[in-house]
Amino acid sequence: MDMPVRAATRASFEITVNGEARRVEVDLRTTLLDLLREHLGLTGTKKGCDHGQCGACTVLVGNRRINACLSLAIMHEGESVTTIEGVGLPGALHPMQVAFLDRDAFQCGYCTPGQICSSLGMLAEVARGEPSEVTGDLAAETIPLTDEEIRERMSGNICRCSAYPQIREAIRDVAGAPA
Amino acid sequence: MRPFSYERAESAAAAAKAAAQTPGARFLAGGTNLLDLMKLEIERPEHLIDVGRLPLADIGETADGGLRIGAMATNSAAASDRRVRTRYPVLTHAIVAGASAQLRNKATIGGNLLQRTRCQYFYDPAKPCNKREPGAGCSALGGDARGNAILGASEACVATHPSDMAVALSVLEAKVETVTPGGEVRTWGIDEVHRLPGDTPHIETNLAPGELVTAVVLPQPPKGRQEYRKVRDRASYAGGLFSLALAGERLALGAVALKPWRAGRAEAALVGGASPAEAAEAELGAAQGGHRNAFKITLARRVIAAALEGTPYR
Numbered sequence: 001m002d003m004p005v006r007a008a009t010r011a012s013f014e015i016t017v018n019g020e021a022r023r024v025e026v027d028l029r030t031t032l033l034d035l036l037r038e039h040l041g042l043t044g045t046k047k048g049c050d051h052g053q054c055g056a057c058t059v060l061v062g063n064r065r066i067n068a069c070l071s072l073a074i075m076h077e078g079e080s081v082t083t084i085e086g087v088g089l090p091g092a093l094h095p096m097q098v099a100f101l102d103r104d105a106f107q108c109g110y111c112t113p114g115q116i117c118s119s120l121g122m123l124a125e126v127a128r129g130e131p132s133e134v135t136g137d138l139a140a141e142t143i144p145l146t147d148e149e150i151r152e153r154m155s156g157n158i159c160r161c162s163a164y165p166q167i168r169e170a171i172r173d174v175a176g177a178p179a
Numbered sequence: 180m181r182p183f184s185y186e187r188a189e190s191a192a193a194a195a196k197a198a199a200q201t202p203g204a205r206f207l208a209g210g211t212n213l214l215d216l217m218k219l220e221i222e223r224p225e226h227l228i229d230v231g232r233l234p235l236a237d238i239g240e241t242a243d244g245g246l247r248i249g250a251m252a253t254n255s256a257a258a259s260d261r262r263v264r265t266r267y268p269v270l271t272h273a274i275v276a277g278a279s280a281q282l283r284n285k286a287t288i289g290g291n292l293l294q295r296t297r298c299q300y301f302y303d304p305a306k307p308c309n310k311r312e313p314g315a316g317c318s319a320l321g322g323d324a325r326g327n328a329i330l331g332a333s334e335a336c337v338a339t340h341p342s343d344m345a346v347a348l349s350v351l352e353a354k355v356e357t358v359t360p361g362g363e364v365r366t367w368g369i370d371e372v373h374r375l376p377g378d379t380p381h382i383e384t385n386l387a388p389g390e391l392v393t394a395v396v397l398p399q400p401p402k403g404r405q406e407y408r409k410v411r412d413r414a415s416y417a418g419g420l421f422s423l424a425l426a427g428e429r430l431a432l433g434a435v436a437l438k439p440w441r442a443g444r445a446e447a448a449l450v451g452g453a454s455p456a457e458a459a460e461a462e463l464g465a466a467q468g469g470h471r472n473a474f475k476i477t478l479a480r481r482v483i484a485a486a487l488e489g490t491p492y493r
Contacts (some may be wrong), residue, residue, distance in 0.1 A: 075229065
């Protein structure tokens with residue numbers, strides 16, 4: 001991997017976004033969020049609070065959901081990032097996007113890209129058996145995706161329009177009803 | 180955010196050395212706390228030493244039956260580790276009680292330990308704060324902050340340490356491994372790492388400048404039940420007003436002081452035959468509250484007694 005060990009004010013590096021290797025050259029202060037929106041034109045990822053409190057900027061790095069606003073772009077050199085544009089596009093929507101439409105899981109839609117990326121990261125975490133604060137049995141191999149689990153695991157994504165019940169239903173549609 | 184230069188560390192020892200030699204240097208790992216504070220220009224590093232890719236993320240068994248968690252392990256990785264979940268459930272419960280899943284996926288164990296207070300006056304550059312500017316005064320004293328410390332505070336600072344994880348580490352009597360700028364490997368007891376504010380609240384730990392946390396080491400777990408209870412304003416994704424870690428005969432408290440608070444007085448009282456309420460009183464006898472946070476003393480007393488009595492948490 002091409003790894004600059006030192007940089008004074010700017011850095012040039014490669015990053016894979018939605019499956020495409022990109023070479024970027026940015027001020028070191030550029031966050032991953034600003035790289036996506038302002039340098040790569042991927043404005044699907046939204047800037048809400050810009051302080052890790054609202055979750056609107058949630059993207060997947062590898063298969064992990066993170067807040068793109070609290071990460072420097074340079075920290076992701078050589079990594080693979082998936083934004084909402086990489087999840088699905090008009091005409092080829094991801095099942096989670098279809099479920100959000102079917103369930104009317106938004107009003108203004110500003111938090112929706114973050115909600116969808118977060119929900120995909122969340123389902124991967126559940127599939128790996130990772131516990132949450134409401135998981136009763138930490139020793140269990142599999143964790144049932146109850147409504148309580150969905151609520152807790154999605155608490156890092158704020159919806160100002162309060163579409164939470166519909167968001168939960170959309171996620172349940174994709175995940176399948178809990179046993 | 181102020182401009183800074185950047186380097187990616189090649190080893191822990193090289194990172195520590197560079198941090199001590201470079202003016203205004205800060206370690207960058209997950210970045211979730213540091214970058215937040217840099218945007219507010221509360222942190223103004225001139226140089227970032229990115230330690231996030233150092234090979235310090237492994238979790239492995241120790242020779243004496245404990246577990247060593249690399250400082251760069253994410254909060255999620257540590258909380259999800261099967262050995263942590265089954266042998267140190269209080270640690271998993273504490274970690275997943277903090278922040279959001281997105282933040283836990285990014286934030287590291289070392290960074291969690293060294294994260295800075297969430298005192299609202301520390302976060303408000305328009306208000307004097309002795310942590311940000313030594314000698315400026317404390318706006319939280321007599322201010323509107325209901326989260327203030329009730330134990331170990333001073334006239335200079337009434338902030339609390341925000342980590343849930345550290346409270347569990349305290350009750351588990353974890354060790355913290357570091358490397359100094361001189362290349363020396365040091366081991367700290369968890370309760371030796373953080374400092375009470377005294378009249379130097381800007382000096383938050385006993386680590387030397389440039390000293391890098393490389394691992395947290397858990398001894399064998401104590402016998403008996405383990406539990407973490409957290410009381411807060413929202414059901415999820417909120418800092419604690421009070422929290423408690425219990426492991427066997429041991430007790431530690433969170434959100435009460437500028438460090439994780441091992442409740443030695445309560446433990447001693449229990450050994451001496453005290454009731455849960457008496458044990459809580461033994462620890463909280465010295466507690467002090469202001470007009471906005473005095474409720475925390477009552478809250479702490481009740482939660483301690485409930486936990487010791489085994490009243491169901493959920």
